Amino acid sequence: xxxxxxxxxxxxxxxxxxxxxxxxxxxxxxxxxxxxxxxxxxxxxxxxxxxxxxxxxxxxxxxxxxxxxxxxxxxxxxxxxxxxxxxxxxxxxxxxxxxxxxxxxxxxxxxxxxxxxxxxxxxxxxxxxxxxxxxxxxxxxxxxxxxxxxxxxxxxxxxxxxxxxxxxxxxxxxxxxxxxxxxxxxxxxxxxxxxxxxxxxxxxxxxxxxxxxxxxxxxxxxxxxxxxxxxxxxxxxxxxxxxxxxxxxxxxxxxxxxxxxxxxxxxxxxxxxxxxxxxxxxxxxxxxxxxxxxxxxxxxxxxxxxxxxxxxxxxxxxxxxxxx
Amino acid sequence: xxxxxxxxxxxxxxxxxxxxxxxxxxxxxxxxxxxxxxxxxxxxxxxxxxxxxxxxxxxxxxxxxxxxxxxxxxxxxxxxxxxxxxxxxxxxxxxxxxxxxxxxxxxxxxxxxxxxxxxxxxxxxxxxxxxxxxxxxxxxxxxxxxxxxxxxxxxxxxxxxxxxxxxxxxxxxxxxxxxxxxxxxxxxxxxxxxxxxxxxxxxxxxxxxxxxxxxxxxxxxxxxxxxxxxxxxxxxxxxxxxxxxxxxxxxxx
Ligand SMILES: Nc1ncnc2c1ncn2[C@@H]1O[C@H](COP(=O)(O)OP(=O)(O)O)[C@@H](O)[C@H]1O
Ligand SMILES: [Mg+2]
Numbered sequence: 290x291x292x293x294x295x296x297x298x299x300x301x302x303x304x305x306x307x308x309x310x311x312x313x314x315x316x317x318x319x320x321x322x323x324x325x326x327x328x329x330x331x332x333x334x335x336x337x338x339x340x341x342x343x344x345x346x347x348x349x350x351x352x353x354x355x356x357x358x359x360x361x362x363x364x365x366x367x368x369x370x371x372x373x374x375x376x377x378x379x380x381x382x383x384x385x386x387x388x389x390x391x392x393x394x395x396x397x398x399x400x401x402x403x404x405x406x407x408x409x410x411x412x413x414x415x416x417x418x419x420x421x422x423x424x425x426x427x428x429x430x431x432x433x434x435x436x437x438x439x440x441x442x443x444x445x446x447x448x449x450x451x452x453x454x455x456x457x458x459x460x461x462x463x464x465x466x467x468x469x470x471x472x473x474x475x476x477x478x479x480x481x482x483x484x485x486x487x488x489x490x491x492x493x494x495x496x497x498x499x500x501x502x503x504x505x506x507x508x509x510x511x512x513x514x515x516x517x518x519x520x521x522x523x524x525x526x527x528x529x530x531x532x533x534x535x536x537x538x539x540x541x542x543x544x545x546x547x548x549x550x551x552x553x554x555x556x557x558x559x560x561x562x563x564x565x566x567x568x569x570x571x572x573x574x575x576x577x578x579x580x581x582x583x584x585x586x587x588x589x590x591x592x593x594x595x596x597x598x599x600x601x602x603x604x605x606x607x608x609x610x611x612x613x
Numbered sequence: 614x615x616x617x618x619x620x621x622x623x624x625x626x627x628x629x630x631x632x633x634x635x636x637x638x639x640x641x642x643x644x645x646x647x648x649x650x651x652x653x654x655x656x657x658x659x660x661x662x663x664x665x666x667x668x669x670x671x672x673x674x675x676x677x678x679x680x681x682x683x684x685x686x687x688x689x690x691x692x693x694x695x696x697x698x699x700x701x702x703x704x705x706x707x708x709x710x711x712x713x714x715x716x717x718x719x720x721x722x723x724x725x726x727x728x729x730x731x732x733x734x735x736x737x738x739x740x741x742x743x744x745x746x747x748x749x750x751x752x753x754x755x756x757x758x759x760x761x762x763x764x765x766x767x768x769x770x771x772x773x774x775x776x777x778x779x780x781x782x783x784x785x786x787x788x789x790x791x792x793x794x795x796x797x798x799x800x801x802x803x804x805x806x807x808x809x810x811x812x813x814x815x816x817x818x819x820x821x822x823x824x825x826x827x828x829x830x831x832x833x834x835x836x837x838x839x840x841x842x843x844x845x846x847x848x849x850x851x852x853x854x855x856x857x858x859x860x861x862x863x864x865x866x
Contacts, residue, residue, distance in 0.1 A: 352701050355865040372703040380701035386693035388623060390630035402619035403702045447698060457701075 298366065300455050300486045301328035301351060305360030308346050308510075320346040321510045323360065330454075333477060333487045335497040337591060338507035344490035345383065347507075348457055351488075352380055365455060376404070379448035383459040385440060387432045393443045394419065394428040397450055404451040411450075418446035422476065438469040445476065456480060458489040462496055474500050494591035498522065506595055513598040521594055527587035528567060530559040533580035539573070546570075556582050616704045620712020621719065628682055628720040637681070638724050641674035645732050649739060660740060665825050667732040668752055675725045675760040676787065682717045683767030683783060684776040691866055700866075707858050714768040714854060721764055722757040729753045748834040752824035755839060758846040759822035763787060765850040766817075769857040772864065790819030817849045 306324040309317050321343040328334045336344045349355045351362055353369035367374025387396045397418055401411040419425045422442035432440065441461070448456060461477065462470040477500055480487055491497045497504060498518050505515040514521060533556045540550055540557065548570075549560040561570060567584070574581050628634060648666050655662040690696040690713075699709060736749055763783065770782040793813050821842040827834050 349697075349866070352697065354697055354700060372705055375701060375703040378701055380698055382694040382697045384694070385698060387695055387698075388627045390627050391623070395626070399619060399623045400698070400702060402622070403616050403699060403704050405615040405703075444698070448701075451702065 297330050299327040300330050301326070301334075301362070301364055301488060303327075303347070303351075303360070303362040306347070306350060306357055306362050307359040308343070308350060308355065309358040319358075319510055321350070321507075324507075324510075324512055326505055326512070326515065328486060328488055330486050331481065331484055332502040333481055333489070333500055335501035335504040336488070336490045336507060337494050337497050337504050337595070338492065338513075340492055341509075342492075342507040343510040344492070344507060345459055346510075348380070348459055348488075348490060351457065352378070376451065377454045379451065379453035379456040381441075381444045381448040381456070381458045381461060383463055384437070385444040385447075387440070387443065387447070389433040390431055392429045392431045393424050393435065393439070393446075396432065396443050397446050400447040401450040406451065414450060414452070415446075418449060421449075421479075422446045423472070437464045438466070441465060441469070441473065445473070453485070455486045455488065458487065460491055460493075461489055462491070462493060470496065494595060498591040504591065506591070506598060508595075508599055514594070518591075522589045522591065525587050525589055526563045528561045528563075529583070529585040529587045530561055530567075530570065530574075531556050531582040531584075532559065532574055533582050535574070535579035536577055539577040539579060542573070543570075560587055616702075616708040617712040617715065620699075620704070620709060621716035624686075624713055624716025625719055628717065631681070633681060634678055634720070634724075637674060637678050638727065641670060641724075641728050642731050644674075645670050645728055646735055648732075649735060652739075661829050663736055663739060664749060664752070664828055667736065668756065668825050671725055671728045671732060671753070671756050672759065674728060675721055675756065676763060678724055679717070679721045679760055679763050679767060680780050680783065682720060683764065683771060684779055686713050686717055686768060686779075687771035688774070688776045688779065696866055706862050710768065710772065710858055710861050711854065714764060714850075717768070718761050718764040721760050725757045725760050729756065748824075748828055751834045751836075751839045752828055755822045755824060755842050758843050759819060762817055762819075762822075762846040762849050762853075765853040765857075769853045769860075772857045772861040786816055787819060790816050791823075793818045793820065817845070821845060 303324045303326040306321060306326075307319065308321040309319045312318055320341075324343075324347065336347060338344055346355070350357055351364050351369055362369060363374075365374045365377055388399075391399065394415060397415045398411060401414060406414065416425075419428050422445055424439065424442050424446065427435075427439060430439065432443070435443065441464075445458075445461075448458075458477075461473050465473060474496070477487055477489070489497070489501075501518055503515065503517050504521065506513040506521075531554075535557060543550060543559055546565050547562055548565060551558040551560060559570075561567065571581060571584075645667055648663050648670070651666070652659040652662050687696070687710075690699070696709070700706065733750065733753060737745065740746070766786050767779060767783045770779040774782065789812060793816055824834055824838055827838065
């Protein structure tokens with residue numbers, strides 16, 4: 290219609306999206322507060338955050354399964370409850386569980402029939418999907434006898450039966466072994482190759498950073514950060530030095546030099562800024578009688594970004610508290 | 614339309630593979646066939662005994678299978694998150710509800726028809742000498758409609774409550790529905806009479822479907838006694854499902 294097609298329309302829009310659950314005894318819980326978000330076509334977008342941060346709540350709002358307390362969202366330009374919008378959506382919940390007595394093929398066909406797909410097309414589509422998710426040979430296994438990973442695969446196939454342009458997944462790798470996780474990740478990357486938009490939620494930050502183009506970090510229903518993974522994981526010139534058997538004095542000395550010390554691991558890890566000459570540090574380690582275990586280029590992960598962001602929020606909270 | 618059909622067919626397929634349901638059906642058929650064995654206990658009243666016991670067994674086992682199906686109708690779908698995936702497809706909540714109701718009803722009505730056929734076979738085999746009593750057929754015919762109405766109540770309850778409550782709610786409604794006429798004639802204070810009137814109005818009269826009484830009396834069963842409960846059942850099903858839809862449409866999962 291319009292020639293100004295240069296700016297692509299967002300696939301998902303959330304404006305001030307808020308959800309407050311009413312609990313027993315008049316208590317309330319705000320699971321999501323004022324979320325503003327746009328997911329663009331053909332990107333893999335990850336909503337990340339620890340358990341209870343409001344990820345599933347966001348997806349349910351987008352699917353019209355629950356209704357916002359304030360704000361609104363649109364999916365493919367439609368209201369979340371509009372059936373038109375749903376013609377191009379696929380959803381895979383966390384730990385789906387389908388009709389016990391139906392086998393994998395029947396489950397996929399059932400969802401295809403729900404979408405009103407003609408028989409011949411559905412048969413062809415089911416074949417394609419079964420082989421895509423690696424379930425061709427196990428199509429006759431009834432759901433009650435499928436492993437978690439098999440149910441997950443069938444769930445993904447069922448979500449994609451109507452060839453949706455937007456696929457939403459809640460914790461797609463939860464409960465899967467490393468091989469299953471790798472396969473699901475490869476499938477997600479393949480979906481992007483096919484030009485699909487993927488919106489996924491995960492508390493497994495490491496798994497997500499590898500495949501997502503952009504992520505939103507949620508914490509207690511608040512959006513902490515949103516952006517491209519490369520931008521959030523800004524390149525850092527720090528070096529990680531792992532030492533064994535270092536004395537307390539030595540560690541104190543390091544701190545004075547502006548070195549961060551991560552004691553979470555078995556051996557203390559020194560995060561050394563570029564201002565500290567590495568060679569001098571290594572000599573100091575030797576002098577202290579400590580062992581040099583490893584020297585690595587420091588790599589920031591979503592996890593460290595997340596921990597830092599949460600710490601920053603905590604700090605502003607306490608500062609505010611002091612003023613009150 | 615295709616969404617309702619798909620929902621109904623999947624429910625039927627899922628239900629017909631439930632082992633517990635097979636057991637109930639086999640048990641019911643055996644019990645109905647065994648009525649002949651016990652007719653000796655009411656000498657001279659064999660026909661009445663067979664009709665009364667046979668038809669009530671159909672209703673009882675129909676009710677039982679209805680409850681078993683009903684408990685898993687919607688509560689299980691929510692528990693298993695199947696409903697999340699279904700409603701993420703172009704399926705309205707109304708289509709979901711109607712599809713579920715039709716599927717479960719089809720299975721319950723289907724089993725009632727099987728039981729009814731066994732019962733009629735037993736009855737006419739025993740009394741073929743005295744000719745074909747069409748009134749027995751009529752009395753058997755209304756039972757599936759009673760069960761359909763019962764399934765509408767079960768579906769309604771499952772739009773807002775858990776499995777156990779669905780069972781309690783539906784059974785209470787069924788029992789109250791049977792003593793409904795009786796409640797109406799109870800006399801008491803204005804308040805109790807008022808309450809009884811309200812109960813009488815909002816709960817279907819299930820005793821309409823019991824045609825064994827005129828049969829027992831040896832009265833002919835008027836056609837009216839057949840088509841009225843059928844129309845009544847269909848009307849109530851529409852009303853109950855509409856209310857169910859109103860509740861279900863606002864529900865959060
Ligand atoms: N139906 C509900 N009723 C009440 N509280 C809920 C409900 N669903 C989720 N919550 C609460 O909302 C918060 C966010 O939940 P959720 O969106 O499921 O988190 P996540 O998916 O990020 O783990 C949690 O504290 C959770 O306990
Ligand atoms: Mg979740």
